Amino acid sequence: MRFIIKNDMLIPSTTDKDSLPISKLPSIPQPPLQPTFSFNPDLLQLLIGKQLLLEDIPIPFKEIQKHYENGYITYRKGIQYEGKRPVCARCGNKDTHWFATYPCSRCGETCHYCRYCIMMGRISACTVLIGWSGPVPETQLPATIKQWKGALSKGQQVASDHVIEAINQNQEHLVWAVCGAGKTEVLFAGIEAALAAKKRICIATPRTDVVLELTPRLKAAFPEIKVASLYGGSEDRHLYAPLTIATTHQLLRFYQAFDALILDEVDAFPYTVEESLQHAAIQARKPSAAMIYLTATPNQKWQRECRTGKRAFTTIPARFHRHPLPVPEFEWCGNWQKQLQKNKLPPNVLRWITARIQANKQALVFFPHIPLMEKALPILRQYTSAIEAVHAEDPDRKEKVQRMRSKEISLLLTTTILERGVTFPNIDVAVVGAEDAVFSESALVQIAGRAGRSKDHPEGVVTYFHYGKTEEMLKARRQIVAMNREGLKRDLLEK
Ligand SMILES: [Zn+2]
Ligand SMILES: [Zn+2]
Numbered sequence: 450m451r452f453i454i455k456n457d458m459l460i461p462s463t464t465d466k467d468s469l470p471i472s473k474l475p476s477i478p479q480p481p482l483q484p485t486f487s488f489n490p491d492l493l494q495l496l497i498g499k500q501l502l503l504e505d506i507p508i509p510f511k512e513i514q515k516h517y518e519n520g521y522i523t524y525r526k527g528i529q530y531e532g533k534r535p536v537c538a539r540c541g542n543k544d545t546h547w548f549a550t551y552p553c554s555r556c557g558e559t560c561h562y563c564r565y566c567i568m569m570g571r572i573s574a575c576t577v578l579i580g581w582s583g584p585v586p587e588t589q590l591p592a593t594i595k596q597w598k599g600a601l602s603k604g605q606q607v608a609s610d611h612v613i614e615a616i617n618q619n620q621e622h623l624v625w626a627v628c629g630a631g632k633t634e635v636l637f638a639g640i641e642a643a644l645a646a647k648k649r650i651c652i653a654t655p656r657t658d659v660v661l662e663l664t665p666r667l668k669a670a671f672p673e674i675k676v677a678s679l680y681g682g683s684e685d686r687h688l689y690a691p692l693t694i695a696t697t698h699q700l701l702r703f704y705q706a707f708d709a710l711i712l713d714e715v716d717a718f719p720y721t722v723e724e725s726l727q728h729a730a731i732q733a734r735k736p737s738a739a740m741i742y743l744t745a746t747p748n749q750k751w752q753r754e755c756r757t758g759k760r761a762f763t764t765i766p767a768r769f770h771r772h773p774l775p776v777p778e779f780e781w782c783g784n785w786q787k788q789l790q791k792n793k794l795p796p797n798v799l800r801w802i803t804a805r806i807q808a809n810k811q812a813l814v815f816f817p818h819i820p821l822m823e824k825a826l827p828i829l830r831q832y833t834s835a836i837e838a839v840h841a842e843d844p845d846r847k848e849k850v851q852r853m854r855s856k857e858i859s860l861l862l863t864t865t866i867l868e869r870g871v872t873f874p875n876i877d878v879a880v881v882g883a884e885d886a887v888f889s890e891s892a893l894v895q896i897a898g899r900a901g902r903s904k905d906h907p908e909g910v911v912t913y914f915h916y917g918k919t920e921e922m923l924k925a926r927r928q929i930v931a932m933n934r935e936g937l938k939r940d941l942l943e944k
Contacts, residue, residue, distance in 0.1 A: 450503075450555050450575050454478060458518055461510075463557075470556040470575035472526045472535075479582070482520035488583050492516060494689045496581035498649065498706025500525065500539060500732075502570045503577060505702075513579065521583035527576030528561055538578055539701055540566035541728030565725055569701050580704050588647045588691055591673035595641040597634075604765040604941045605635050611763045612639035616709050616739045617646070623742040623751065626765035627774055627932050628869075628898025632743050633663065635765070636711060637670055639741065644674060644691055648708035651693040653700055653730065655714060657681065658870055663694050663713075697726040703733035710734045711741040714869065716748055716891050745869075745898060746891035746928075767936035771943045772907030774929050775900045777893070779922065782914040785882055789824045798881055798914050799828075805877055806833045806859065812877045814862050815896055817885035822862050825881070829860065838862035868895040875906035883913035883922055893925035 451468035452459040457478045462468040471477070492513070495506055503510060516522040529536045536543045542565040553560030556575035563572045572578075601609055608624050615622035616639045626632040636652070643650040652667075654660060657680040664678040677688040679695035693707070712730060734740065747755070754760035768774065782795035794802075805812045816822035819840045826838045835858045837849045850871060853861045861867070865887055878900045880888060888896075893913065900909025913922055936942045 450577065451557070459524060461514065470558060470560065471524065471577050472528045472530065472561075472574040474526075477524055477526065479523060480518055480520045482583065486516075486519035486521065488516060488519075488521050492522070493581060493583060493586065495687050496522065496579060497585065497689055498581070498703055498733075500578040500580050500704035501702060502527075502572070503579065504570055506579065516583070521581070523580040523582045525578040525580065527572040527578050528563065528574045535561045535563075535574070537563035537566060537572055539563070539569070539572050539729075540725035541732075542566065542725055566701055569698070578704075586689075590645065590647070594644050594674065595637060595670060596672050597637050597670035599634060601634060602631065602765075602767070602769050602771070602941065604767050604936070604939070605631055605769070608632075608635045608763040608765050609638045611761075612636060612741055613642045615639070615741060615761070616643050616648075616650075619708075619737050619739045621740040621742075621761060623744070623747065623755070623760055623762035624765065625747055625755070625762055626743065626745060627768060628745045628895060629768040629770070629774075629872075629902050630745075630765040631769040632713075632745075632765070633666060636741070636743075639709075639711075640667075640671070640692065643709045643739075644671070646708075647691075649691055649693075649706060650709040650711070651695060651700075651703075651707045651733065652711040652713060653695050653697050653733075654712070655697050655726070656870065657696055659713060660694050660696055662870075667692065667694060697729060700726070700729040700733040703729075705732070705735050707734045707738055709739040709741070711743065713743045715742045715744050716746050746894045748891065764932070764935060766932040766939065767941035768902075768907070770904035770907050771941065772901065772904075773933040773936060773942055775897060775909045775911045776929055776933070777897050777911040777913050777922075777926050779883075779918060779926075780912055780914050782881070782916060784916055785914065786821060786916075789821050792824065792828060794825060794828055794881075795914070798879070801879055801912060801914075802829060802860065803832055809859065810877055811853065811856065811859050811873060811875060812861075812879065813867065813873070813896075813899055814860065815868070815878070815880040815888075816862060816864060817882045817887045819864060821882070822864065826862060829862070833859065836860040836862070839866065840864045841866045865892055865896075867899075868892050869898075871899065872902050873899070874903035875909070876900060877910040878912070880913045880915075883915040884917045884919045888919075888921060890921045890924040890928065893922060894928055897925065897929060 453462045453465045453468045458480045547565040561574045660680045675690040677685040677690035677693045679699040755762045785795050839846050839849045852858050897911045901907045
């Protein structure tokens with residue numbers, strides 16, 4: 450598509466010799482709002498707080514253009530240029546390696562496009578990002594916003610109060626809650642406060658699994674509030690709702706939409722490694738919005754900021770059931786990789802596992818890499834048939850986790866894929882090769898956090914088998930010990 454600027458507005462034109470792709474125009478005029486124009490309410494629903502491509506909108510361009518001319522729609526450049534360097538306006542990508550060119554039929558030029566966010570539809574130099582600038586609908590509030598009446602633990606209550614305050618004051622706040630603290634409930638009062646103030650609020654998380662798990666819980670807590678649940682391929686794609694639950698990827702479609710953004714599991718892949726998603730989170734919120742971060746394992750930088758008073762945070766150092774976190778034990782197991790090549794497991798690892806098999810105690814055993822894990826599987830099958838191995842690409846992953854849950858299998862070998870998100874009530878946990886680089890402090894804390902989750906079985910053994918202790922292992926254990934100490938000090942644990 451190409452435009453000319455006429456009467457201080459963009460007019461599409463393919464024939465005018467002065468026409469240009471949008472990215473080459475010096476600036477984009479925004480026509481004033483014509484209050485008498487009768488706008489299409491479908492467009493409002495689709496576009497409010499969004500930045501969509503023409504292909505995303507099932508309405509003819511002619512009508513969209515009319516809304517733009519009457520001041521109800523904004524056009525932004527899909528790609529901006531810093532000098533000659535392209536920058537993707539949607540994902541923030543500036544890395545020239547992630548741009549390519551192609552002969553573009555829409556603008557007739559050799560057009561730059563962003564490869565980084567292409568899974569959300571192609572952004573090229575002639576792409577228009579379309580948003581809403583017309584009136585915003587008045588939200589109608591039900592008599593009771595929050596139905597959830599559960600009780601919070603003392604630790605949760607403190608965090609919940611701080612979340613409310615941060616949301617009311619549009620501040621940033623980190624909730625550092627140990628695995629099993631019950632962090633979702635900590636949000637409910639803050640969400641209620643936001644909704645009562647007619648704020649639009651979003652909970653975003655890197656993982657689709659978490660979106661699927663949170664959606665019914667939030668719908669149950671706020672039954673009369675419309676909830677949009679967004680992930681790749683979800684049906685709510687075009688639903689405008691005061692409460693949105695989305696994967697961080699989906700945030701790329703939003704623009705200055707939310708008055709409060711809650712980022713859950715901020716440390717989890719891929720949020721930390723993908724700058725574009727951080728860019729998306731910043732763009733999706735209004736400039737003065739509240740930002741709540743939730744995690745059990747903040748990274749080094751954030752931990753330091755907390756210690757030095759540079760970051761507002763609240764810890765929930767104790768689990769909901771008021772029992773301390775299992776502290777990992779370290780056990781040297783020699784060159785376990787060499788042993789596995791010879792189809793053997795180190796004797797202490799084997800002893801640990803067979804003891805669980807005999808005692809009929811379920812266990813998760815983590816391995817750093819798939820091939821080594823698959824070497825261990827047949828060795829252990831000699832002791833029990835109730836054993837499986839899972840990894841990220843395993844098509845039967847869900848089914849195997851389900852069989853673990855229903856106790857059909859007693860032993861599940863896994864890569865870090867199960868480091869978070871899964872809860873089995875009564876398990877012991879081992880890591881084989883805890884010295885491997887994939888086991889970061891955060892991964893090791895999460896893994897240890899799988900044990901002792903239920904109030905009927907608050908204890909669990911966590912063993913890191915290693916061929917040389919790492920700094921990450923020590924940090925993980927220190928973090929767990931420190932949380933237990935704080936829990937005790939704040940009277941959040943049973944004596
Ligand atoms: Zn083009
Ligand atoms: Zn991009």
